[in-house]
Each structure stands twice: as structure tokens, then as C-alpha cells.
Amino acid sequence: MNEKRKTIRAQSEEELLDKLIPLYFQDSHLDKLTFYKLYEEWLEYKKTVINSPNTIKRHTQHYKKYFEPSALHDKKIKRIDELLLETECNRIVKEFNLTRKEWANIKTILAGMYSYAIRKKYLLENPMEKVQIHVKFKQIVKKTGTTETYNTDELKNLNQYLDRMYTETSDTIFLTVKLNFLLGLRVGELVALKWEDYCNINHLHIVREEVRNQDTNTYEVVEHTKSSRDRFVVLVPKAINLLQKIEHIGEYIFIKNGKRITSRQVAYVLEKYAERQGLTTKSTHKMRKTFARNLNASGVPLDCIRELLGHSNLNTTLGYIDNPLTEEETYSLISNAL
Template sequence: MNNNQQAHIQSFSEYLQIEKNCSPHTISGYLQDIEHFKSFMKQQTIDVLAAVSYVDVRIYLTELHERGYARKTAARKISTLRSLYRFLLRENIVQINPFTMSSLPKQEKRLPQFLYEQELSQLFEAPDLTTPLGQRDKALLEVLYACGIRVSECVALDVEDIDFAIGTIFVTGKGRKERYVPIGSFAIDAIKEYINGGRSDLLSSAKEPTKALFLNFRGARVTARGVRTILDKIVKDASLHVHISPHVMRHTFATHLLNEGADLRSVQELLGHSNLSSTQIYTHVTGDRLKTIYMNHHPRA
């Protein structure tokens, strides 16, 4: 691929950053998908982006299938390339977008994994509150469940983002979209205990001052990978045989709200979803809840 084509891709990257406010992680994902397609173009002896046709797209989809890519991964790659060509069309670099005529691979529908309240209780009791890291772990767990925020939003929290007076946290989400999320009393109490105790101890190990709420043992802002490691340790300490991740906590937050009667629009706002369709995956009903509804409402239950 010649230098002009690479310059077009660089322009697309800048467009994602400046106009779309995409995160570095999102942009990196886009560029990886484009690099994969560039390899396909080289294999097919296609020199320029403008030469890609609908037939080439069909061949690419077939290759993704034959190589065993999951439907979700294939759909993401096609979506990325569709966005690239939409940008190139806008800039008059290409005359057609060959990806608009291709349908995305049908996604497998899976119910989101979540935790039951009994499992959560065991998790909340696991951290050792006599240690700074234990206090941090308890506060972290409470915040993830109380607010349903993404792991990227969680690690970006600063102490000043917590408003203890009115019980909210200030969250910067995808595309730098900002929102306020209510936070419950259990989480507030855990955060206060951590800030007044464990965080101060962890901060003493820091090489430089930080406003970060959640710190690692070196006194620096905890990373997304660090949060996953913390959750794995909590599960192990609680002797639970469940898979847990920050996203499972987010699923649990949404599922419990809807099962207790919260409306979909409110949950959408709390999760920071742009589209209601993203929230609708949580409208599944647990078996226990389904049985309760049946027993309470069926005339001959």
C-alpha cells in the first residue's frame, strides 16, 4: 500500500480522535482491524482502497469465516471498515463505500452473566478491612456494584469526583461524555473508610502526588488490568466458583435494577448508553424473579 493510502488512514485516525472523541483504546482497535484488512488487500493484489469492490468484501467475509473468527469479531471488523470508507467517501478519496452493501454477520444472542445477591454478599465480606488494600478492594467492589460504571470509568475516578453531600459521582464515559451517577450509602461508607485510612497509607508510597481515587500498592492510579486482578483475588478469598469481571458487575447492577422494577430508560441513563438497544440485553428475567411473578399474579398459582 502506497504512502497516499497510509496518509488517508492517518487522517481517519485523526478524525476518530478529534471529531468522534474516541479513546486511544478504541482508535487502536480500529487501526488493528484496518491493518488486518490491508493484509487481505495485499494477498488479493489490491493496491489502493478505492479499488476494493463489493465482491472483495464478500471474499473477505468468507475468509474471516474460514479462519474461524467469531461472529462478533467479524462484525466489528466490517463495522470498522464501513466507518473508514464512510470517511473516505466524505473526503472524496473513494467514489463508493463497498461495505454499505454487506450485511453484518448475525450475532449470537447471549444473556449477560450476573451475580445473585447471596454471591455478592460473600464478595463484600471477603476483603480484609484491617489492611489498606482490603479497604480499597471493598470500596472498589461497592462502587462497581452501586454505580454500574465501566472499568475505564472506574479507574479514571478522582477523589474530587465523589460528592458525598448529595451522593453522586462524576463519570467521564465513552467519547468523553460526562454524566452524574447516584451512589448508595454502602458505597459511600466504604469510600470514606478507604479515603480516611487505606488510601492515605497507599499514598505514602507514591512517587508523586495524585488525585486518583483507587491506588495500587505503589500509590499510583490502579489500571484496568489491576482491577481485574483485584476482583480475581476477592473471588478466591470468598471461595466462590464464579467468573467475575468489571463487566459482570455492570451486568449485575443493570439486572438487579430492572428486576426490582426500574424502567429501561432510567437504566440506560445510569449506564451511559447512547442507544436503548444496548440496554435491552438486560431485560432478561432471572428464574427466581420469574417464579415470584408467577406465584403472585397467576389466579391458580
């Protein structure tokens, strides 16, 4: 009874309750709530609001690698202040030599946990809002168009190969690859296209994608895109001509041996081409970057490219833009300019 009383003041009843509720719970749940227990609570909540089991698995892997060995893991939440958080965050970046992007992905866990704690009234303030990274991030060498896209000559040679293989085999897979250089879709969106998405002569409606279950290594189609937003992409005459060559034999546009073509099969075409040409394989994502780069080089407005790619942030689109020309073409352009 000799405990010193604490005066709690607020300008409104709502604000007063916001301050009183954490105090009410501090001797029960909050008193026992550790960093790890909060993580578990947040992850269970996260499972109810997202549609991606792969995201949950990635969070689990990141927590086990970066936070389970840390000083935060067994610490009670009410004993973790911004300085301890900041110390551990800086240690993780330094110890694992993380890039800024890698840290941003890992920080998603902390941001989510503490936002959840505020909403649950476990905490009054979010210490993550004041955490700063003072150590240096790992420096990365910016990738160039040489490795990230197909230049003018490479794309010409690849298209000739795809045309030849389609003529020899009548296999739709070669048209599928060729078409995506004119659509710029994520490969999962490409192979999930249905004839019903061919909504009119000039557009395709992008509403779903194929995803890989990392636990079972199986592929399935889900009724949403990566960004959870549908969009329309323009069909240029070349793309329309390719679509008209494909026989309408099922609900999906791209069919091989009676089954939907998968993203893995698309990747295999590019791998086989590179092997036969003695080149380094370029991933399916490089088709998407080549599409964006070619539009930019032809003067298509950046915001239009962003919409076609389905990006919410223009900075993401800018990361796709590089020089589409060969070294000779670039040299000639610079020489003429100067």
C-alpha cells in the same frame, strides 16, 4: 485525440465540481491509489481525530489478518466495485466463521475507508452502502446470568467477604470493589475517580477513565470516558456510607500504599475471592452488569439505567439485563404466577 469525449451533467455548480474533481485526479493520485494505500491514508487521518492508540492498534491487527491476504489489498480503488467488495466480505465472514458482532467490528475499517474516499472526492459513490452479507454468521449461545452476573446469594457472600477483609486489613481496595456494585461504573472509570468528582452529597461526576496501553502494558488516566461523554451517577445512602469511610489523602479517591488503585488490582480482588471459594472468576465487568440487572429487577426505568451506565444506545443496555434470582427464587416466582 481520438478518445471518445464523456458528457458530464449536473443540476448545480457544486454537483458538477463533485463529478469533475475525481475525473481530474484519476490520472494522478487516484490512478495509483490502491486499497491498501487508501487504508493507510484513512488510518493516518483517523489518528488525528481519535484519542485511543488501542483503537488504531486494533484496526492495524484486523487489517493484517483479514484484508492483507484478500484480493482487495493490491487492487486499485477505481477497479473495486460493489460485487468484488461483497464477494470478499462474504468470504471473510465464512472463512473466519465470524459472529455478527465480530464482523461489525471489522466492517468499521471498510466503512471508514470508503467514507473517507467520498469526502476526499476520490469516489462519487460508496460501494459499501450496497454490500450485503449472504453467508451465515457464526451462531453464538446467549450467555446467562449464571456466568454474566452475581445472583442474590453470590452477591451476599461476596459482600460478606469484602467486609471481613476490610475489617482485617483496612485496605481501601475492598471498599472500592464493594462500592462499584452500587455505582455500576466501568472499572476504568471507577479507579479514575477524584475527590473533585464528588460534586455533591447525592452524585458523582464521571469525566475520565483509566486505559491500558497495549504496546507498553501500562495504565494511565485520560480526561475522557469511553463514550467521550461525561455523566452523573446517583449516590445511594449505602454508597455514601462507604465513601465516608475512605480517608481523603490524595487527589484520587481510591488509594493503596500512597498510589492510585488500578483496574488490575480490582480484578485481582475478584480473582482471589473466587479462588478461595472454589468458584469460577467473574470479571470486573460483571459488577456493572449486576448493577444494571438489580436496578431493572427493582423497577427502575430502562432509560434511567441507560443514562447511569453511560450508554448512548438502549439496545446496549438491554444486553446487560438478565434474571437476578437464584434457581429456587425463579422457580417459586413462576409457580406463584401460574
